[in-house]
Amino acid sequence: MAEAEAITFTFESEGFAGLPIHVGAAHLSERMNEPFVARLTLAVPIPDADVAQMIGKAGTLTIERQGGALRHVHGVVAELELGEPPGPNTRDRATWATVTLVPAFWLLGLSRNTRIFQDMTAVEILEAVVGPALSTYGRELRVSLDGSYPTREYCVQYQESDRDFAQRLIEEERISYAFDQEGDVEVLVLRDRNAAHPQTPTQTGDLAIPFQPHALDLDLDEPIVEVRHRAKDTTQSVVIRDWDWTRADMPFDAEQRATDPHGRDRESYDQGWGRTAWITDYAGTSYSAEDTARQVGVRQQALVRDADSIEVVSRVVGMAPGTRFGVAGHPTPGFDGEYFVTHVTHFADAARAETDGKGYVNLVHAIPVATEWRPERRARKPAIPSIQTAVVTGPSGEEIHVDEHGRIKVQFHWDREGAYDEQTSCWIRVRQPWAGGGWGFWWVPRIGMEVVVHFVDGDPDRPMISGSVYDGTNALPYPLPDEKTKSTIKSSSSLGGNGFNEFRFEDKAGEEEIFTHAQKDYNEVVEHDHTTWVGNDQTNEVDVDQTQTIHLNQVEQVDGNQKMTVGGNRTVKVKGSFEETIDGTEDRHVVQDVTETFDANETRTITGDVTETFSSNETRTITTDQEEAITGSQTRTIKGASTVTITGKLDQTVIGGITSTTPSAHTIIAVGGFTVTTPAQVKLTAPAGVTFIAPGGFTQIDQGQDWLGGLKKAYSPLSWSVFAVAMEIVQVQVGFTNIKVELGIVTCTKDHLDLKPHAAKMWNNAVGLYNGLKSRVTGFMNRG
Known part of the structure; x- marks a missing residue:
């Protein structure tokens, strides 16, 4: 009977506090990086007990061996099934049920969430997700890691249970976890080195466990009864x-x-x-x-990790994944050594324990402790194979929130924790139709826009903005379907939205249009040629100034009329030559004054007539010489007076004759003297008379010159008044009966010469003058 009591299995539940429950059979599966699962057949020592109350409550499986070995498996009852009693006489003594005991971490798989974590390591995320979730079951997460882990800019739990999400992060970082059962409840422990894991608890307390292949009939002992070595090819x-x-x-x-x-x-x-x-x-x-x-x-x-492993059959109740043990005494070379437990399956049968002492055994898989155990990546990250939409977010008071790479932030519609601010997501790249090295398209979605989001490889952690859509908040630029033929690119001034830039197409047949609107400046740069063709009219209107700079030539052709109206002044500056050709007439109307300044010469060639009409005065000032050449005739008509003032010398050369006609007097005043020189005759015709006034004296008259040659008779008397002026008169037609010369001191007539005082010295000249005149007059009269 002692052997029958060598090992016992009991279960305790919160639903039946203080009541030990008999375990008829147990199957416990434990693996590294997996929640354990224990299937227990229980006999509650109360007939028709309400065993369903155990669901969701804590429970503990205890395996106890005489001699001190004790193993507790703490967990939560996740499933219960009422069963038939094993015999006809047991129903009145107990209630039979099969329960499933799991760690509280397993229950995290029953809740699902979608949320975002930013700028956190995987370990920090695990602490934020798993820690609070376990605390609701009175459990905790223990972090015992030696390595450092990178900060994740953006990490999404997408439609995953908390357990699946945590499992995925653990596998991505190749962290191991197991459950510490040493306390009153199981503790989830994270580790990243085999050496950090504890030693397997044994009855003797030794690391090495003896190999005893024939000890299966004794539940009192904890030997290793079988070892199988396994080797396989792996990826290298x-x-x-x-x-x-x-x-x-x-x-x-x-x-x-x-x-x-x-x-x-x-x-x-x-x-x-x-x-x-x-x-x-x-x-x-x-x-x-x-x-x-x-x-x-x-x-x-x-x-x-699995290239070299062993499979062990043992009766060590403390065997658990994440512990280390040693094999000792195996006859096969290389089998002895230290190993790391990766998974264990426990088998317990109370009936056999009572009858043949073979009520417990386990199957252990282990790897050499020198081989670091790293988990495989079995938890698939959820994929988002299709698109989603989100709302662009940013700081309060801003309309555009963007970083130096043109990335924006958004809040997804499923995000319950975001506050629609600049913290709602990571910076997300924005897809553009064209993106080159400093060139391409660039449009940045603005705060409040609904944008379309794709995910690189379907990865929720790698969103990318691919466009935007209109919605109930952001309406279309033009009402539809009324304006269905319009297409546009229209912006909005920021901040405030009180203006816009637009490039619009109207495709309605017969009303086609391209419309451009610049809210402020419009700058256009063409590196080479620019050609514009307008099939009909063109209108340009500039409300303020216009500046046009052409660094080389300009050709402007107007096949019809051109009209220019300048409301203010107009200035044209030509640094080179200026040439203007008008095939028709030119009309210029200047309401006010005209000023022309020529710093060099001016040449004007007029093949037809020139008519100039001045309604008022004309003043011309020539600071140097003036030369005027007229190949034909020149006629000037001056209705008023004409004054010519020459401060220098006047030279006139006339190839033909000169005729000067005036209906009134003609006066010539020469302050410095007056000289007429001609190789031919000088004739003065004055029917009303000629008066010579020479106060300075009449110096000489050439007697050989024909004074009166060709004169006709029957003319009235000729009178000279001489005031110091020497004159020669030729071809003067006169008729006279008396000659009078008045010199102030001499009076000379035909029959009489009167010498006044002081005139003696002029006598000779007077006599000569008289005789000359007399002979010429006599000859003239005789010819008559």
């Missing part, structure tokens, strides 16, 4: 490639190489399942770090 090398769009050397690689015992390399090129490496430490313009080297190392460890 890992290569990772990822993309950092902020770096010039954009794709970056990392690799971890190894070969099998035959020198062969089997490579895994890992670039799937979303991000392959985390790009971290955004420094304002680019990312400065990535964990590719760490990732490639731990992934290679995960791939080769």
Whole structure:
């Protein structure tokens, strides 16, 4: 009977506090990085007990061996099934049920959420998700990690249970977890090194467990009764490639190489399942770090971890994943050594324990402790194969929120935690139709817009804005369907939206139009030719100033009429020559004064007539010489007076004759003297008489010159008054009966000469003059 009591199995539940419940059979499966599952057949020592109250409550499976070995498995009852009693006489003594005991972490799989985490490491996210969730069950998360983990700029729990999300993060970072059962409740513990895991609890307390293949009949002992070694080929090398769009050397690689015992390399090129490496430490313009080297190392460890392993059959009740034990005394070389438990399956049968002492055994899988155990990536990240929409967000009071890369932030419609501010998402890149090195399209969605979001490789952590849509808040620029033929690109002035720029098309047949509107400035740059063709009219209206600069030539052709109206002044400056050709007439009307200034010469050629009409005065000032050449005739008509003032000398050369006609007097005043020189005759015709006044004296008259040659008779008397002027008169037609010369001191007539005082000295001249005149007059009279 002592053997029958060597090992016992009991269960305690919150629903039946203080009441030990008999365990008829137990099947417990424990694996690294998985919640354990215990299937227990229970006999509650109360007939028709309300065993359903155990659901969701804490329970503990206890395996106790005589000699001190004790194993507790704490958990929560997740499932219960009422069963038939094993015999006809047991119903009145107990209520039989089968329950499923799991850790509280397993229950996190029953809730699902979608939310965003920013600028946190995976460990920090796990603490934020798992810690509070476990606390509702009185459990906790314990972090016992030696490594450092990169900050994730953006991480989404998308339609995942808290457990699946946590499982995925743990696997992505290659962290291991197991459950510590040493206290009153199970504790989820995160570790990243085999050496950090505890030793397997044994009856003796030793790390090494003896190999005893024939000890199955004794539940009192904890031997290893069977060891099987397993070796298999695995992937040897890992290569990772990822993309950092902020770096010039954009794709970056990392690799971890190894070969099998035959020198062969089997490579895994890992670039799937979303991000392959985390790009971290955004420094304002680019990312400065990535964990590719760490990732490639731990992934290679995960791939080769099962190349060498053992399978052990034992009766050590303390065997649990995440513990270390040793094998001692195995006859096969290489079997002895220290191992790391990866998973254990426990089998317990109380009936056999009572009858043959073989009521408990376990099957253990382990790897050499020197081989770091890394989890595989089995938890698939949820994919978003289609598009979603979101609302652009930013700081209060702003309309545009963008970083130096043109990225924006959004809030997804499913996000219940965001506040529609600048913290609602990571910076998200915006797809453009064209994106080159400093050239391409650029449109930035503004706060409040509903944008279309795609996800790179369907990864929720890698959103990308691909466009925007109109909605109930943001209406279309033009009402539809009334304006259905219009297409437009229309912006809105920021801040305030009180203006817009627009480039619009109207495609209605017969009313086609391209419309451009610039709210303020409109600048156009053409590096080479610019051609504009207008099939009909063109109208340009400038409300203020217009400046046009042409650095070379300009040709302007108007086939019809041209009309220019300048409301103010007009200034034209030509640095070179100015040539104007008018095939028809030219009419110029100047209401006020006209001023023309020529710094050099002016030449005007007029092949037809020139008519100038001055309604008022004309003044011309020529500071140097003037030369005027007229190949034909010139006629001047001056209705008023004409005054010519010459401060210098006047020379006139007339090839033909000169005729000067005036109906009134003609006066010539020469202050410096008056000289007429001609190789021919000088004739003065004055029917009313000629008067010579020479106060200074009449110096000489050439007697040989014919004074009166050709004169006709029967003319009235001729009178001279001489005041110091010497004159020669030729071809003067006169008729006279008396000659009178008055010199102030001499009176001379035909028959009489009167010499006044002081005239003696002029006598000779007077006599000569008289005789000359007398002979000429006599000759003239005789010819008559």
